[in-house]
Each structure stands twice: as structure tokens, then as C-alpha cells.
Amino acid sequence: MDIGAIYPELAQAQVRWRHLPAEGDFAGKTVLVTGAGDGIGRALTKTLALYGADVVLLGKTRTKLEAVFDWIAEHSATKPVIVPCDLNFLDQDSAEALADQVRGEFGRLDGLVHNASALGPKTPVEHYPLSEWEMVTRVNLTAAVTLTQTLTPLLRETGQPKGAEASIVFTSSSVGRQGRAYWGAYAASKFAVEGLMQVLADEFVHEGAIRVNSLNPGATRTPMRRLAYPGEDPATVPPPEARLDLHLYLLSDAAKGVTGQALDARGWDGPP
């Protein structure tokens, strides 16, 4: 596969990757990524498909998902599925329907990446509108809980056979590990996501079927970054492909047994 011809930004980034998957490492695997229509999620789903994964693309804007679907259909032999869904309104019934759809389509789920996020206003907590606080918490935390609950049986079945292990990856942030003024519900929800990751990892550790980790991608050139730092020159920020190696590692068999870790894509030294 000539990645340089298909996806030049990926080929450029891979030169600095600390973990390089082998071609076909994800063949036969199914991975669901939320927020797959833009930013890091878009780069991740395209890359996973090039490495052989069937990807389930969940995101808010249908046209963005369709564009990623078309790219994957053109450049890989995998079977992508799009799921337009506003996580702010995700309820148990629609999450169950999604789990049924993934089971019916693929019969397995090897990876679940909670990547979609709402930034919310950057304002002092004293003045933070409660309706915005609730929206950010629903998208960043409650939707991840709902999806994890409904997809756990399929992840467990996929990860149970000897030698297999399914992977859940939560996406954190620097402000989810050290609070910072004006980051309000975004920061608080990312702290909660770290806690959720630890609770789940501990709940699953004895079964050995599902590993659970979180990663902080660090500053990345995406629409969310532009929203958070409007004065920043985007050229000074790494593109989404730069640090996807940590995502791929956590989703691959190379990370078997790695669970309960809060990793930082910037400072990561590569697999042990």
C-alpha cells in the first residue's frame, strides 16, 4: 500500500511515530469512533481503515460522515458504516439500536473510541450557563457512559476468546488532569472521564476481555483547537495524524494487558 500517494499527511506523520502497526494489523477487526466526521476522529477512522479495520463512524453532521465514508470506500477494501447521531440527545433506546446494528453488521466490536467532545463556553464557573454545562456533560460524559453500557456485551464477547481482548479508549485533555480557569464543564467532564476510565478498568480487570485506557492527544490542529485558541497560528500546531500512533497502539493487540492507564500522546515514549 502506497500511503504517501493515498494519504500524504499520514505518510509524513508516520516518520515520527513511536509505534508503527504492520499492514493489515486491524484486518477483521471492527472499531467504533465517535466524532469521526472531523479533526482527530476523521484522521483516526481513515487510518484504521487503511490498516484493515471496519469502522463505525458516529458523528453529528451527516455530510461530514459521508465524506469520510466516501474516502474510505475509495481507498480501502473495508466496510465502513456511518451513524449520524447528536450525542447530546443519545438515549438508552437509540444506543441499544446502535449496538444491535453493529452486532448485525459485523458480529463483533474490537474497539470503542470515545473521541467526540463539546467544548462549551470558556467562561468563569460563576457565570457559566447551566444549560451549557449540562449539554457539555451529556456529550462528553453521559453519552460515553450510555455507549459503553450498551456496547459492553459485544466488546466482552469479542474480547473473551483466548488471546483476544477488546479495547476502550477515552479521550482526555490537559485540563482533565490539571484544572485551568475558564475551562468549566469541559475540564470537569474530562476529569470525570478519567475517573470513569479507572472505574471501568478496575471492573473489567479480572475478566481480561476488555482493556480501558485514556489518552490526552495534546494540542492538535482541528476545528476544536481553533475554537479554543482563536489567536493561535494553526501552522504551529501538529496535524491530527501526528500522534495517532498512541491511538493505534491502544487499539491493537500490541497493547494486550495494558489497562487503567492515563497516557499522554505528546510525552509517550512508545510501547514498553
Ligand SMILES: NC(=O)c1ccc[n+]([C@@H]2O[C@H](COP(=O)([O-])OP(=O)(O)OC[C@H]3O[C@@H](n4cnc5c(N)ncnc54)[C@H](OP(=O)(O)O)[C@@H]3O)[C@@H](O)[C@H]2O)c1
Ligand atoms: N484538538 C486539540 O488540541 C485537543 C487537545 C486535547 C484534547 N482533545 C480532545 O480530542 C478529541 C477530538 O477533538 P478534536 O480536536 O478532533 O475536535 P473537533 O475537531 O471539534 O472534532 C470533534 C468531533 O466530534 C463531533 N461532535 C461534537 N459534538 C458532538 C455531538 N453532540 N454528537 C456527535 N458528535 C459530536 C464533531 O462533529 P461535527 O463536526 O459534526 O460537529 C466532530 O466530528 C476531543 O475529545 C477533544 O476534547 C483535543
